[in-house]
Structures are given as C-alpha cells and as structure tokens.
Amino acid sequence: MAKRKISNTLALAVLGLLQEREMHPYEMAATLRERHKDGSFKINSGSLYDTVEALLKHGWIEAVEVTRDGRRPERTVYAPTALGQAEFVRWIDELVRVPAAEYPKFLAAVAYLGALGPRGAADALDERAGHLEARIAETADILPSIGLPRLFMIEVEFALHALRAELEWTRTTAAEIRDGTLAWPGKGAA
Structure with a gap:
C-alpha cells in the first residue's frame, strides 16, 4: 500500500466537515469544538491552518470564495476537490478495515x-x-x-x-x- 501524502487525522476532520458544506478554517475549528470533536482530533489554530495548507498543496481542497465581514480579516472558504473526495473515502475505508498499530x-x-x-x-x-x-x-x-x-x-x-x-x-x-x-x-x- 502506497504511503498516504497526508496522514494527519485533522485533515480527515477537515475533509469530513467539507462534506457538509464549504467552510473557512475559523468555522471549521468552531464546528469541531461545538461538536466536541476535540476528543477525537487535536485542534488548535496553527495546526488547523497548516492542515488546510497541506490539503491545498496536494489538491485535496480548493478555495472557492474569499469573504470579509465588516472590519474582520478576509476569510477563505474551501471545498473538497474530486481528488480530495476520493482520498477522503479511500482513507476512511482503510482506517475502518485495517487496524493500525497505535502506541498509547x-x-x-x-x-x-x-x-x-x-x-x-x-x-x-x-x-x-x-x-x-x-x-x-x-x-x-x-x-x-x-x-x-x-x-x-x-x-x-x-x-x-x-x-x-x-x-x-x-x-x-x-x-x-x-x-x-x-x-x-x-x-x-x-
């Protein structure tokens, strides 16, 4: 099995959220915390933005809109690409089927x-x-x-x-x- 280009499970969470609707990273973090997903994924702003950048770099997501609300900073809204969608499904399938060595x-x-x-x-x-x-x-x-x-x-x-x-x-x-x-x-x- 080929090594996955992105293996950080926070990327899995981002791709999962983007299945629901297009979002910007701040909304992603807020939604994950609101749903208490911080028990499943390590969520902090730096790692989330790094994850979004990695997903962009590998073509798994794309920017679809840049918004600005009042005096707030611009926010880039993302959506999954066809490649990202395929990788998301493949990754979920692999994680469910094959137990991985974990080191608690x-x-x-x-x-x-x-x-x-x-x-x-x-x-x-x-x-x-x-x-x-x-x-x-x-x-x-x-x-x-x-x-x-x-x-x-x-x-x-x-x-x-x-x-x-x-x-x-x-x-x-x-x-x-x-x-x-x-x-x-x-x-x-x-």
Missing part, C-alpha cells in the same frame, strides 16, 4: 506498573478509575445535547465503550493487586 502512553506505563509497588500501583489505578468515571459521565451527559444524528457522533459512542472497558480493567486490576491475586514478585512488594 497508558500502555507504555502499564508495561512498567511493577515499578510502583503494589500499593502505589493500586492507588494509581484507583485514581485513574476516578478520572475515567468523570470523563465517562461528562461525555455521556453532552452526547444527547449535541443534537446531531447518531452516525455523525458514532466515534463518541465508540470512545464511551472504550472508556468503559478501560474503567472495568482498571478497577479489576487494582482489586487484584489489593487482594493479592495479581502476584507481585521481587523487591518493591510494599
């Missing part, structure tokens, strides 16, 4: 959980469980208020399932450490 920081930390000792590890997992519970509650609360069809927020539903699974694993592992069913060999057993 939490997995790296869990690999060395033993360094914390049983008490430290159980305490750290308990604290993580509290953070996960809060995140789950916050996400579950905002999801219905967004008012979009389920298909447009399905990644949030997936994220909730993943958070719930992580919470269950975290609680179970902390309990196993505390009750001694997870063996803790060697030094640092305090």
Whole structure:
C-alpha cells in the first residue's frame, strides 16, 4: 500500500466537515469544538491552518470564495476537490478495515506498573478509575445535547465503550493487586 501524502487525522476532520458544506478554517475549528470533536482530533489554530495548507498543496481542497465581514480579516472558504473526495473515502475505508498499530502512553506505563509497588500501583489505578468515571459521565451527559444524528457522533459512542472497558480493567486490576491475586514478585512488594 502506497504511503498516504497526508496522514494527519485533522485533515480527515477537515475533509469530513467539507462534506457538509464549504467552510473557512475559523468555522471549521468552531464546528469541531461545538461538536466536541476535540476528543477525537487535536485542534488548535496553527495546526488547523497548516492542515488546510497541506490539503491545498496536494489538491485535496480548493478555495472557492474569499469573504470579509465588516472590519474582520478576509476569510477563505474551501471545498473538497474530486481528488480530495476520493482520498477522503479511500482513507476512511482503510482506517475502518485495517487496524493500525497505535502506541498509547497508558500502555507504555502499564508495561512498567511493577515499578510502583503494589500499593502505589493500586492507588494509581484507583485514581485513574476516578478520572475515567468523570470523563465517562461528562461525555455521556453532552452526547444527547449535541443534537446531531447518531452516525455523525458514532466515534463518541465508540470512545464511551472504550472508556468503559478501560474503567472495568482498571478497577479489576487494582482489586487484584489489593487482594493479592495479581502476584507481585521481587523487591518493591510494599
């Protein structure tokens, strides 16, 4: 499989928004935040404008209009090109079909959980469980208020399932450490 010219998933979000309607970058950022997509994509103005420039450079989007509202700066409105549309569909298909190697920081930390000792590890997992519970509650609360069809927020539903699974694993592992069913060999057993 050929290496994709653009692999930043923020580009995927931009192309996704442009499926709905033509937009300028400020509107893109506002829409992504309004829909709480900042949990799925890293959104900041600099990276968004860099992403738009990369999409333009590779011919995936094109400027269709420049507007000015009062004394505000000019805003360039973009739309996907036929190439951009084809790449968007191909990219989505690939990401859904083929699991990619991802390297979450939490997995790296869990690999060395033993360094914390049983008490430290159980305490750290308990604290993580509290953070996960809060995140789950916050996400579950905002999801219905967004008012979009389920298909447009399905990644949030997936994220909730993943958070719930992580919470269950975290609680179970902390309990196993505390009750001694997870063996803790060697030094640092305090």
